Amino acid sequence: MKKSFFILFIFSGILCLTNLQLLSASEKLELKTTEATLSIDQKGNLKVIKDKGQIIQINTSINNLWKITLKNNLNGKESVFVPDKNVRIKKAENVLQLISGNFSIDNKTIPVEAEFTISVKDDAFCFSGSLKSDSKEWIFKELTYPDIEVIKINDKNIKIYWPGVLGQCFDNPAKFGSRSFEYPGNDGTMQWFSVNSSTSGIYIGGHDPLQGSKKFTLSYNESGESFSTDVRFPVYTTEFTIPEVMIKPYQGSWHIASKFYRGWYDKNFKIASVSEWARKSAGYMLTIFKQQNGDVMYNYKDIDRVCDIAKKLNFDLVGIWGRGVGGHDRLYPNYMPDNLMGGRGELKKAIERAHQRGFKIIVYSNGTIMDASTDFYVYNGIETILLNERKQPELEYYVKHDNSTPVIFALGCPGSALWRKTILDLATDAQSLGVDAFYIDEVAWRGPLMCYSKNHDHALPQEAYTKYRVKMMHDIRAKMKETDPEFTIMTEGINDAMLVDVDIFQGVPGNINSPGCFPEMFRYTFPEAIGIALNSDPSLRRYDLNHEAIFGLRHEIMSRYQGDVDYLNYGKLPSEESYAHVNDTPDIKQLNEVPAEEVTSYTHSMFQFENDNADYFRSGKFIDEDGIKITGDEILGKGFLNGSKMGVVVWNKNLSEKRDFSVSVPGYKLVKATEPGKSEVNASSSLDANSVRLLIFEKD
Numbered sequence: 027m028k029k030s031f032f033i034l035f036i037f038s039g040i041l042c043l044t045n046l047q048l049l050s051a052s053e054k055l056e057l058k059t060t061e062a063t064l065s066i067d068q069k070g071n072l073k074v075i076k077d078k079g080q081i082i083q084i085n086t087s088i089n090n091l092w093k094i095t096l097k098n099n100l101n102g103k104e105s106v107f108v109p110d111k112n113v114r115i116k117k118a119e120n121v122l123q124l125i126s127g128n129f130s131i132d133n134k135t136i137p138v139e140a141e142f143t144i145s146v147k148d149d150a151f152c153f154s155g156s157l158k159s160d161s162k163e164w165i166f167k168e169l170t171y172p173d174i175e176v177i178k179i180n181d182k183n184i185k186i187y188w189p190g191v192l193g194q195c196f197d198n199p200a201k202f203g204s205r206s207f208e209y210p211g212n213d214g215t216m217q218w219f220s221v222n223s224s225t226s227g228i229y230i231g232g233h234d235p236l237q238g239s240k241k242f243t244l245s246y247n248e249s250g251e252s253f254s255t256d257v258r259f260p261v262y263t264t265e266f267t268i269p270e271v272m273i274k275p276y277q278g279s280w281h282i283a284s285k286f287y288r289g290w291y292d293k294n295f296k297i298a299s300v301s302e303w304a305r306k307s308a309g310y311m312l313t314i315f316k317q318q319n320g321d322v323m324y325n326y327k328d329i330d331r332v333c334d335i336a337k338k339l340n341f342d343l344v345g346i347w348g349r350g351v352g353g354h355d356r357l358y359p360n361y362m363p364d365n366l367m368g369g370r371g372e373l374k375k376a377i378e379r380a381h382q383r384g385f386k387i388i389v390y391s392n393g394t395i396m397d398a399s400t401d402f403y404v405y406n407g408i409e410t411i412l413l414n415e416r417k418q419p420e421l422e423y424y425v426k427h428d429n430s431t432p433v434i435f436a437l438g439c440p441g442s443a444l445w446r447k448t449i450l451d452l453a454t455d456a457q458s459l460g461v462d463a464f465y466i467d468e469v470a471w472r473g474p475l476m477c478y479s480k481n482h483d484h485a486l487p488q489e490a491y492t493k494y495r496v497k498m499m500h501d502i503r504a505k506m507k508e509t510d511p512e513f514t515i516m517t518e519g520i521n522d523a524m525l526v527d528v529d530i531f532q533g534v535p536g537n538i539n540s541p542g543c544f545p546e547m548f549r550y551t552f553p554e555a556i557g558i559a560l561n562s563d564p565s566l567r568r569y570d571l572n573h574e575a576i577f578g579l580r581h582e583i584m585s586r587y588q589g590d591v592d593y594l595n596y597g598k599l600p601s602e603e604s605y606a607h608v609n610d611t612p613d614i615k616q617l618n619e620v621p622a623e624e625v626t627s628y629t630h631s632m633f634q635f636e637n638d639n640a641d642y643f644r645s646g647k648f649i650d651e652d653g654i655k656i657t658g659d660e661i662l663g664k665g666f667l668n669g670s671k672m673g674v675v676v677w678n679k680n681l682s683e684k685r686d687f688s689v690s691v692p693g694y695k696l697v698k699a700t701e702p703g704k705s706e707v708n709a710s711s712s713l714d715a716n717s718v719r720l721l722i723f724e725k726d
């Protein structure tokens with residue numbers, strides 16, 4: 027039976043001077059940063075202005091500044107509270123305190139206290155505080171704070187920088203509409219966003235060192251030509267320290283906001299130091315040996331053929347996917363080597379032969395799902411699966427073929443010690459096979475899922491995919507490094523809570539060509555993070571390869587079906603029949619546009635070009651266009667800093683025509699220009715259609 031919740035809304039009356047309990051009527055409720063002023067007037071209006079508020083202004087009533095949801099643990103009833111007339115406002119030194127409490131439900135007083143603070147910290151306005159309930163029945167379920175009604179940007183040219191995957195940029199507020207992201211996860215990879223005019227911006231960011239779950243919402247109101255925004259936290263307990271949310275109007279481009287966030291991040295975290303071979307790698311070649319439906323495309327001993335393909339393309343990292351008895355994901359997490367494919371001994375020998383040829387090997391696992399048909403699920407499910415609020419499993423399926431029964435997967439919970447141990451055991455087993463790296467699918471990609479199981483380590487539902495997800499990856503990486511300090515961990519998706527414990531992030535961005543995709547945002551904030559752009563085809567289109575290179579991203583191809591195998595082994599261009607019964611085929615039309623040999627040749631020379639200039643493409647610090655002047659129609663250029671040198675990669679995006687361009691870097695002199703397959707070229711000559719050039723500068 028569906029459980030129903032009683033939701034009771036208690037709205038405040040209109041707040042006016044007489045019921046705003048100011049400590050002193052004469053006291054000025056005002057805070058200042060170097061660039062902005064925050065004030066609360068006698069009517070309870072909170073205002074933030076940058077300079078005199080000509081461009082950027084925030085206006086919101088403290089009547090709506092927060093929203094608290096209480097939940098009755100005994101009967102599931104919920105009550106929502108917004109600030110009422112009993113809010114007391116105090117000003118201590120540089121802190122405004124707004125205190126509320128003893129909420130009334132059904133004429134009964136609930137002994138709770140909520141203190142909201144606004145202060146100046148790190149030259150930004152910091153919204154924080156604490157919640158406490160002494161009730162035996164009522165806990166805090168959820169908190170929204172701050173809730174800002176009006177952000178006004180007086181400029182025709184408004185841009186929104188949003189942390190979806192590697193970043194998104196929206197230049198049409200009406201089209202942006204209302205959006206939310208949940209941090210940490212692939213849709214909210216960092217806990218900040220920025221809304222900008224041509225000359226300035228507003229940074230809104232969570233400075234929460236626990237990297238806890240939170241949901242940011244930004245909505246555009248067309249009639250008022252303004253934005254509203256709020257940050258919501260799951261609480262589920264009786265005492266809660268409100269994570270700091272910073273609001274900072276600033277002068278300059280979004281890069282200022284990015285640097286501000288990174289400055290805070292560095293005070294709290296240290297990004298994983300990645301082994302040299304992993305940093306230098308061009309990416310990886312994913313090869314499914316056995317599919318979910320049982321199709322065997324390679325036996326273990328066929329590794330030599332797989333390495334031949336990798337060599338032709340210039341990949342140095344080979345991914346062995348679908349190595350288990352059930353094929354790719356089926357029967358997971360039972361991932362013992364398959365005896366019919368050659369057994370454990372054959373697999374070890376195959377990996378050793380690949381090593382002798384200079385390749386590194388990575389193998390697949392999944393950190394978030396299990397096949398619900400397995401003995402593992404039957405016997406260990408209740409100890410390992412994620413339970414939703416109704417205490418039900420969350421089920422998923424990936425229907426790869428239209429003629430075989432889809433496998434049903436249940437979501438696992440990293441808050442389960444047994445689930446974490448299961449993935450750790452798989453990693454240990456993989457390491458004993460001799461692999462160099464371990465792939466754990468979907469871990470960083472997932473949002474902050476909630477688990478309501480009482481059988482797991484997490485005290486609170488929101489800790490499952492925050493605190494314990496990080497612990498799972500931390501424990502695995504630490505254990506692997508004990509045996510092999512160069513060992514590398516890769517996952518799918520990205521979020522900055524994982525940067526400490528993961529070396530490489532695959533599948534980012536999902537589609538580099540999608541509208542609004544703005545990899546500059548994450549790359550500029552975390553230039554040392556290694557991202558592999560998603561490509562589920564067995565080939566890399568020249569345009570995509572150039573596009574990825576310009577951001578210093580790594581590359582991938584996937585060999586998943588027989589049509590892919592034929593394309594990669596024999597250069598056979600696929601038809602629809604090549605992928606009979608496959609639901610999610612590669613882009614067949616695109617594969618037919620260019621001969622396979624031509625694609626292979628350009629891929630090889632581009633990887634070589636990047637390897638030869640690894641100081642920029644692999645180890646350089648991505649600086650976007652900071653300090654660089656680039657002109658040219660359809661020309662995109664990005665800079666990579668390395669000591670006293672800077673590499674500027676320029677790409678002519680036009681598909682058929684040459685383009686002229688110019689690049690200058692004040693304070694630097696040009697020392698060399700190079701292109702794929704051409705070690706030295708004339709720096710200022712026109713750039714061929716859909717071609718890239720690297721200009722190397724040195725400090726004057």
Ligand SMILES: [Zn+2]
Binds near residue numbers: 413441
């Ligand atoms: Zn759990």
